[in-house]
Amino acid sequence: MSINYSEKIPNNVDLANDKTLQRALEHWQPRFLDWWREMGPNDFASADVYLRTAVGVDAQGWANYGTVKMPDYRWGIFLADRLPDRTIGFGDSFGQPVWQQVPGEFRSQFRRLIVTQGDTEPASVEQQRSLGHTCPSLYDLRNLFQINVEEGRHLWAMVYLLHAYFGRDGREEAEELLARHSGDVDKPRILGTFNEPISDWLSFLCFTYFTDRDGKFQLKSLAESSFDPLARTCRFMLTEEAHHMFVGETGLGRVVKRTLEVMKEIGSDDPEAIRRQGAVDLPLLQRYLNFWFSSSLDLFGSEVLSNAASTFANGIKGRPDETTQYQDHVCAEATRELDLPDGPGAVKKETVGLRNAMNEVLREAYVKDCEIGFKRWNMLIKRAGYGFELKLPSSRFRRAIGAWANVPTDLDGKIIGREEFEERLTDWTPNASDKAFVNSLMQRVVEPAKMASWIAPPERGINNLAVDYEYVRLG
Numbered sequence: 001m002s003i004n005y006s007e008k009i010p011n012n013v014d015l016a017n018d019k020t021l022q023r024a025l026e027h028w029q030p031r032f033l034d035w036w037r038e039m040g041p042n043d044f045a046s047a048d049v050y051l052r053t054a055v056g057v058d059a060q061g062w063a064n065y066g067t068v069k070m071p072d073y074r075w076g077i078f079l080a081d082r083l084p085d086r087t088i089g090f091g092d093s094f095g096q097p098v099w100q101q102v103p104g105e106f107r108s109q110f111r112r113l114i115v116t117q118g119d120t121e122p123a124s125v126e127q128q129r130s131l132g133h134t135c136p137s138l139y140d141l142r143n144l145f146q147i148n149v150e151e152g153r154h155l156w157a158m159v160y161l162l163h164a165y166f167g168r169d170g171r172e173e174a175e176e177l178l179a180r181h182s183g184d185v186d187k188p189r190i191l192g193t194f195n196e197p198i199s200d201w202l203s204f205l206c207f208t209y210f211t212d213r214d215g216k217f218q219l220k221s222l223a224e225s226s227f228d229p230l231a232r233t234c235r236f237m238l239t240e241e242a243h244h245m246f247v248g249e250t251g252l253g254r255v256v257k258r259t260l261e262v263m264k265e266i267g268s269d270d271p272e273a274i275r276r277q278g279a280v281d282l283p284l285l286q287r288y289l290n291f292w293f294s295s296s297l298d299l300f301g302s303e304v305l306s307n308a309a310s311t312f313a314n315g316i317k318g319r320p321d322e323t324t325q326y327q328d329h330v331c332a333e334a335t336r337e338l339d340l341p342d343g344p345g346a347v348k349k350e351t352v353g354l355r356n357a358m359n360e361v362l363r364e365a366y367v368k369d370c371e372i373g374f375k376r377w378n379m380l381i382k383r384a385g386y387g388f389e390l391k392l393p394s395s396r397f398r399r400a401i402g403a404w405a406n407v408p409t410d411l412d413g414k415i416i417g418r419e420e421f422e423e424r425l426t427d428w429t430p431n432a433s434d435k436a437f438v439n440s441l442m443q444r445v446v447e448p449a450k451m452a453s454w455i456a457p458p459e460r461g462i463n464n465l466a467v468d469y470e471y472v473r474l475g
């Protein structure tokens with residue numbers, strides 16, 4: 001079904017024919033807009049921004065670009081088309097028809113998953129709300145705003161499910177999604193990474209590379225869900241999410257490119273000399289990567305968890321690309337070997353049921369996906385004639401959740417003493433002088449043809465426009 005933009009809430013779910021639901025959502029809509037004004041990038045409310053808006057849910061549906069003021073963006077409810085005869089793709093009910101309603105016995109599990117996913121969406125808008133003031137170019141400013149409006153749209157996606165399928169509880173949860181705030185002492189966001197401040201653009205690029213990619217994997221596994229409206233919602237969200245990771249991957253690539261240009265110009269890889277030219281030295285970049293990667297790994301949860309087993313067994317949440325990547329979709333007998341910490345300094349191998357290790361299966365798929373950008377960036381470095389290599393740290397490093405939580409390890413995952421860990425953490429994650437330097441780079445650049453000193457221009461502009469197109473006209 002095509003998207004109806006003539007209604008107050010654009011949608012492709014035939015909202016006009018469900019008056020109760022329509023009224024409930026129209027009641028929530030002004031609260032959302034209040035939240036956007038209070039917690040979103042409201043200093044830029046009058047800017048004209050070159051944004052894409054979905055007009056359909058297929059690949060061509062993204063062809064619509066135009067100049068919009070952000071508060072006028074048409075947030076709405078878009079689900080991917082229903083697949084005829086879709087059956088349950090994994091777990092104990094494999095092969096049976098999918099559900100159009102939430103089965104009563106799984107209601108609280110579904111609600112928790114939807115609320116947790118929904119909570120991350122407005123959280124990231126809150127985290128990024130001040131970045132517009134220090135944008136490295138109008139091109140980047142436009143990308144930031146595109147991400148912000150789409151994260152707002154993702155909140156709508158989850159709120160629709162809560163309103164449509166969870167009755168009064170769902171409506172209450174929808175209110176709470178606007179009441180928690182990133183970093184708030186009393187009412188923080190649910191997940192740790194979404195309470196970390198993002199006060200500079202290097203952190204923003206790391207966040208879109210690592211944390212939006214966690215989003216991709218969560219959405220991919222929810223897109224497999226037996227609860228069909230959730231699966232369809234997530235399938236469409238994935239098409240929006242792809243742009244966010246594009247911003248992270250190309251953005252970090254442009255940082256590397258600029259650094260290499262400076263290294264060539266000055267004929268040195270001395271971090272101080274590079275910093276004097278207003279560029280980011282590669283060891284500093286590595287520390288930012290270490291921080292955001294390790295923080296994002298926690299989002300997948302504990303390595304061994306009975307709850308992960310039951311969400312899989314019950315058909316609630318599958319594995320990313322369940323159909324194409326795996327042979328055994330039931331996993332009742334399969335096992336998995338894991339490395340777990342075993343007392344001071346020791347590691348043991350433990351065999352657990354595969355269903356219990358589903359969080360780790362997801363995390364591993366995620367880590368593999370994270371490696372792609374590193375290969376590209378390292379190729380740039382190698383071609384420029386330098387031996388430096390950017391690396392993902394071990395997934396044991398600096399964990400706060402799961403079996404490796406609070407186990408001090410080095411970047412390779414070797415267990416070390418607590419004291420050594422604390423001491424070396426300033427070499428491994430951004431230290432005070434790194435942060436001060438990165439902050440000093442955060443100067444706003446808004447002349448159409450210009451880029452900040454620390455980032456190279458992109459290869460091409462948005463939607464075939466020139467790189468120096470005026471993507472944002474500041475009001």
Ligand SMILES: [Fe+2]
Nearest residue numbers: 121151154215
């Ligand atoms: Fe999102």
Ligand SMILES: [Fe+2]
Nearest residue numbers: 212215241244
């Ligand atoms: Fe995202």
